[in-house]
Amino acid sequence: MERSEPMDPTGAGGGTREVVIGIEIHVQLLTASKMFCGCPTEFGAPPNTLVCPVCLGLPGSLPVLNRRAVELGLRTAVALGCRVHSRSRFHRKNYYYPDLAKNYQISQYQYAGHPPLATGGVLEIQVGGRPWRVAIRRVHLEEDTARLVHPAGTGGAASSLVDYNRSGVPLMEIVTEPDLRSPGEAREFLNALRRLLQFAEVSSCRMEEGTLRCDANLSLQPPGGPPGVRTEVKNMNSVRAVERALAFEAVRQHEVLARGEVVVQETRHWDERRGVTFASRSKEEAEDYRYFPEPDLVPLDVDGAWVAAIREALPELPAARRDRLIATFGLAAYDADLITATPAMAKFFEETVTLGPHPKVVANWLSGAVAAYLNEHGVEIDQIALTPARLSALLLLVDEGTVSGRTAKDVLVEMIAHDQEPEAVVEARGLQQISDEATLRVVVDKVIADHPGPAAEIRAGKVRALPFLVGQVMRATGGRANPEAANRLLKERLS
Amino acid sequence: MAIDWATVEHVARLARLALTDEERERFVGQLGRILEYCARLDAISIEGVPATSHVLPIVNVLREDLPAPCLSRDEVLAAAPAHEQGFFKVPRVLEAE
Numbered sequence: 100m101e102r103s104e105p106m107d108p109t110g111a112g113g114g115t116r117e118v119v120i121g122i123e124i125h126v127q128l129l130t131a132s133k134m135f136c137g138c139p140t141e142f143g144a145p146p147n148t149l150v151c152p153v154c155l156g157l158p159g160s161l162p163v164l165n166r167r168a169v170e171l172g173l174r175t176a177v178a179l180g181c182r183v184h185s186r187s188r189f190h191r192k193n194y195y196y197p198d199l200a201k202n203y204q205i206s207q208y209q210y211a212g213h214p215p216l217a218t219g220g221v222l223e224i225q226v227g228g229r230p231w232r233v234a235i236r237r238v239h240l241e242e243d244t245a246r247l248v249h250p251a252g253t254g255g256a257a258s259s260l261v262d263y264n265r266s267g268v269p270l271m272e273i274v275t276e277p278d279l280r281s282p283g284e285a286r287e288f289l290n291a292l293r294r295l296l297q298f299a300e301v302s303s304c305r306m307e308e309g310t311l312r313c314d315a316n317l318s319l320q321p322p323g324g325p326p327g328v329r330t331e332v333k334n335m336n337s338v339r340a341v342e343r344a345l346a347f348e349a350v351r352q353h354e355v356l357a358r359g360e361v362v363v364q365e366t367r368h369w370d371e372r373r374g375v376t377f378a379s380r381s382k383e384e385a386e387d388y389r390y391f392p393e394p395d396l397v398p399l400d401v402d403g404a405w406v407a408a409i410r411e412a413l414p415e416l417p418a419a420r421r422d423r424l425i426a427t428f429g430l431a432a433y434d435a436d437l438i439t440a441t442p443a444m445a446k447f448f449e450e451t452v453t454l455g456p457h458p459k460v461v462a463n464w465l466s467g468a469v470a471a472y473l474n475e476h477g478v479e480i481d482q483i484a485l486t487p488a489r490l491s492a493l494l495l496l497v498d499e500g501t502v503s504g505r506t507a508k509d510v511l512v513e514m515i516a517h518d519q520e521p522e523a524v525v526e527a528r529g530l531q532q533i534s535d536e537a538t539l540r541v542v543v544d545k546v547i548a549d550h551p552g553p554a555a556e557i558r559a560g561k562v563r564a565l566p567f568l569v570g571q572v573m574r575a576t577g578g579r580a581n582p583e584a585a586n587r588l589l590k591e592r593l594s
Numbered sequence: 595m596a597i598d599w600a601t602v603e604h605v606a607r608l609a610r611l612a613l614t615d616e617e618r619e620r621f622v623g624q625l626g627r628i629l630e631y632c633a634r635l636d637a638i639s640i641e642g643v644p645a646t647s648h649v650l651p652i653v654n655v656l657r658e659d660l661p662a663p664c665l666s667r668d669e670v671l672a673a674a675p676a677h678e679q680g681f682f683k684v685p686r687v688l689e690a691e
Binding site: 136148149163188257262263392 | 609645654656662663664671673680685686
């Protein structure tokens, strides 16, 4: 596959070197219990209340692998077209830091004869309207670490605090090949991967809650030349931050090279507030994790029948969902894309349609007024007080002529803000559409009296002024007049 | 296989052990003798023997994804050398900068 043009990823015209990006993400798997013990995975519990001898690494305790976590890992491998290895093992990654009480993390290391859960997949993304295949290097399972708190101030300065609730929570790591060529592609990849994992019901993938975390490495490669020295960027808390951090890093490396200096291989942290990456304090010694096979866990064997069963039970993935919505409901591509942006939105659409409203009308509302509300407030559709039943009821009010389409948009906002049924909003605020002719005629007569100029033009046969007068009727009624009735009555009066 | 002073120092550092010069000297000798003993295995032909990390003929020991009771926080923190507001309290560690 060829690209139509070389990308200038930085937007800074930073020279002829090509940006090369690889991504490493960790997602929290949707399990009820931890990876190797039965402690619940719920978020936000008081510190150190979701721990047991296993996740505290107490002597004599033994880990036992969570079947559901394996299944979700396999589901991801199948969705990404990876090769699932018939035997994989777990390993200890040894390091001395209080975020793991055992002084090692159980992970799946990769070396000769010891493959991880799965390798060699692909995820297709859109780059400039064309498909681009990003190779997936590996998918493996591991456990999360504890949360560290560093209290500020003189009292707490001498110590750090540790909450082991998160320690042992199931994580899956996905690593790409260095196949991305711009920060924008990295953003597209993350959005596509997040969508895939959400539709596959593998992870909630909420970066702001830490259930999806992303590290990225970036280097600059001269045309036809050897790969450049790469830096790893960490600490990005949104997809937008990943894109910004990579754009910053690309420009920084260009500038380093332009000065005739060399890029140092290092880990850099993104500072969201200042919009820069900075080098972490270099460690006193090189990393030496002394990986070795975890003796407390037996090998994991996955046969073809297990993979087939996983494939059989795979939920409908975003691309298939989108195509089905277009084929079944005749949706426009734009609407179908928007509706399949999240599983919650897709589910909301299909549930609303079963309640009766026309699919295209539902799609218009979701991609219009509802999407506008979600964007404005930075929320997802399953986080607001709108249900398929309520949206359906609102659309029925429009259909019956009880409210105008324009008023309905205000009703929608009120419904969400006050957690109310549409009928209750219309009733409480007196938003019923005015179709009663006697009432409207009074308004029409006043508008004509107030605007003698336009009225005279229409009497003289110049109907161009008619929309202006209809607008005045709408204005005088707070948008509640039935526009068709207003139009007809004005014509009657001015003929 | 001989083991040198620097290797012992490196391993001690990874284990956060502070050794005196006398101890380091002693471990250079002791660890070296252990490695020499293990090196006798090099004499054995292992042609056709696969690398073995687990000797038991058992695979796929899995548990169902069911939440189980946890320890009470009092029990958990009873084992902590120090604690504060429900957290384990450890010497300050720095992240990043």
